[in-house]
Amino acid sequence: MNFIPVWQYNEMQQVGTDYTDDANVEAYDRRMQRLRDIKEETQNIISSINLKRNDTILEIGTGTGSFAIEAAQHCERVIAIDVSTKMLEFAKQKAKLKGVTNVEFYHAGFLTFRHSGKPLDAVVSQLALHHLPDFWKIIALKRVFEILKPGGKFYLKDTVYSFEVDNYENFFNNFIDEVRIAAGFEFASDLEIAVREEYATLHWIMEDLLRKAGFHIDKADYYEGFMADYVCTRLNTG
Numbered sequence: 001m002n003f004i005p006v007w008q009y010n011e012m013q014q015v016g017t018d019y020t021d022d023a024n025v026e027a028y029d030r031r032m033q034r035l036r037d038i039k040e041e042t043q044n045i046i047s048s049i050n051l052k053r054n055d056t057i058l059e060i061g062t063g064t065g066s067f068a069i070e071a072a073q074h075c076e077r078v079i080a081i082d083v084s085t086k087m088l089e090f091a092k093q094k095a096k097l098k099g100v101t102n103v104e105f106y107h108a109g110f111l112t113f114r115h116s117g118k119p120l121d122a123v124v125s126q127l128a129l130h131h132l133p134d135f136w137k138i139i140a141l142k143r144v145f146e147i148l149k150p151g152g153k154f155y156l157k158d159t160v161y162s163f164e165v166d167n168y169e170n171f172f173n174n175f176i177d178e179v180r181i182a183a184g185f186e187f188a189s190d191l192e193i194a195v196r197e198e199y200a201t202l203h204w205i206m207e208d209l210l211r212k213a214g215f216h217i218d219k220a221d222y223y224e225g226f227m228a229d230y231v232c233t234r235l236n237t238g
Contacts, residue, residue: 004112009136011109012083025086027186029064029094042070045124048219048231049153051075055121058147060110061128065091065103071124072103079120083109083131110140119149126157130200134209137201141213148234154215156230159200163225171225203228 032038045067051057055075059068062080064087072078072095080103082088088105095103106113110125110132123144132140144154163171172195180188194200201209203222210217215232222228 008111009132011111011132011136025064025084025090029066029090032064032066038066039070042067045155046071046074049122049124049155051122056118057122057124058113058115058120060113060123060125060144061131062091062105063087063127065094065105067124067126068103069095069098069100072100075121076102078103079106079115080104081106081108081113083107110143111136113143115147120147120152121149122153122155123148124155127159129156130159130194130198133199134201134205137199137206138209138213141209141215145214145234150234150236152234154230154232154234156210156228156232158206158228159194159198159226160203160206160222160228161200161226162203162222162228165202175224175226200226206230 045051049057051071051074053075056077056079057071057075058079058081059071060081062068062082063084065080068078068080068091080091082091082105085107088107092105095101095105108114110129125144129137129140148154176188176191176195179191203220206228207217207220210230210232214235216235217230217232219231220228221230
C-alpha cells in the first residue's frame with residue numbers, strides 16, 4: 001500500500017458535482033454521449049499524440065471510460081484511472097459489454113497513481129486537472145512528466161480561462177445562459193458548480209505550469225474563453 005502524507009492534497013475528496021452517486025454518473029454518461037462526438041474527439045487525440053499499435057497510454061480521469069475504450073482499439077494497452085469508484089464501476093461494465101479487454105482500470109488520480117514498468121508512450125487527461133489547486137497542478141504535471149518516455153506525448157484538455165478577467169461577471173452570466181439554452185438546466189447547473197467550487201486556472205498560468213514541468217507545448221488551442229486543448233512533448237531533460 002502506498003504511503004500518502006497527511007499534508008498532501010486529498011484528490012479523492014468530492015469537488016463539484018457529486019459523482020459518487022450512481023444516478024449522476026449514468027446521467028453524465030448519457031449527456032456526454034448526446035452532446036459530444038466521442039469517436040471523432042478520440043480520433044483527433046489519437047492523431048495529435050501519434051498513437052501507435054504497440055503503444056501503452058495512461059488516461060487520467062477516465063470518467064465513464066469513453067475515451068479509454070475507444071483508444072484501446074488503436075493501441076496495445078490502456079491504463080485508465082479515476083478518483084471516483086462509481087465512475088470506474090460504470091466504465092468497467094461498459095468495456096465488458098463492448099468486449100474490450102486491453103484496458104486496465106485503477107482507483108487513483110494525478111497525485112496517487114504509481115506507475116511501474118517501462119515509461120509510457122503517452123498520457124491523456126480530459127477535464128480532470130482543474131480539480132486540483134494550482135500548486136498541486138504543478139506537482140501533478142511533474143508526475144506525468146516522470147512516467148513518460150523522452151519524446152512521449154501529453155494531451156491535456158481542461159477548463160482554462162482565456163477571457164478578459166475584468167469582464168468576468170458578464171462572461172460567466174452570458175456563458176451559463178448560452179449553455180442553459182443549448183444543453184439544458186442540468187448541464188448549466190453543473191457548470192455553475194464548476195465555476196464556484198473547482199480550480200480552473202488562467203491560460204498564461206497553465207502554459208507556465210506545463211513548461212516548468214518540463215514539457216514543450218506543441219499546440220495550444222483556446223475556445224469559448226473557457227476551455228483549452230494542449231498537445232505537449234516530454235523533453236529529454238528534466
